[in-house]
Amino acid sequence: MTIRKILTIPDPLLRKKSLSVEKVDKEIRNLMDDMISTMYDAPGIGLAAVQIGVPKRVVVMDLSKNPDRKKPMYFINPEIIWKSNVNSSYEEGCLSIPNQFAKVERPDKCHIKYLDYEGNEKKLEAEGLLSTCIQHEIDHLNGVLFIDYLSKLKKDMIIKKVSKDKKELERVVV
Numbered sequence: 001m002t003i004r005k006i007l008t009i010p011d012p013l014l015r016k017k018s019l020s021v022e023k024v025d026k027e028i029r030n031l032m033d034d035m036i037s038t039m040y041d042a043p044g045i046g047l048a049a050v051q052i053g054v055p056k057r058v059v060v061m062d063l064s065k066n067p068d069r070k071k072p073m074y075f076i077n078p079e080i081i082w083k084s085n086v087n088s089s090y091e092e093g094c095l096s097i098p099n100q101f102a103k104v105e106r107p108d109k110c111h112i113k114y115l116d117y118e119g120n121e122k123k124l125e126a127e128g129l130l131s132t133c134i135q136h137e138i139d140h141l142n143g144v145l146f147i148d149y150l151s152k153l154k155k156d157m158i159i160k161k162v163s164k165d166k167k168e169l170e171r172v173v174v
């Protein structure tokens with residue numbers, strides 16, 4: 001398991017639509033292992049493969065927020081098959097948009113289908129934080145970021161801030 005570099009905005013790859021996984025094999029499982037280590041290291045509660053530069057429809061999540069009781073979840077080709085009309089809002093953040101948070105409204109409940117770590121077909125009925133998180137991650141697979149739900153003004157402000165922080169950081173590193 002390798003901790004990989006997480007891409008941050010405005011990296012253009014984050015806007016790319018990820019491709020479906022044809023076969024759940026060793027390569028995909030290695031990718032998921034790297035993703036989960038990278039996510040725990042960050043730390044974060046969800047990560048899409050494209051965020052480490054691999055535009056494939058793979059997501060990992062762990063909402064337990066407890067390093068001693070890890071509950072890793074793996075989703076391959078996740079697809080929303082139903083969502084509720086009722087919305088809920090959470091203060092969202094994203095490992096690709098460091099240190100920025102904003103309230104985003106999304107359907108409170110959703111049902112998804114996906115393939116698990118072994119490649120078996122699964123369904124999941126999600127609500128609350130789980131529902132929000134899986135929708136946020138599926139958005140990544142379609143090149144969509146949480147800032148896309150904000151006003152243009154707020155979105156531009158966040159992009160500017162993150163780009164500026166990134167440049168400053170690079171200056172220190174170099």
Ligand code: NI
Pocket residue numbers: 093094095096136140
């Ligand atoms: Ni994210």
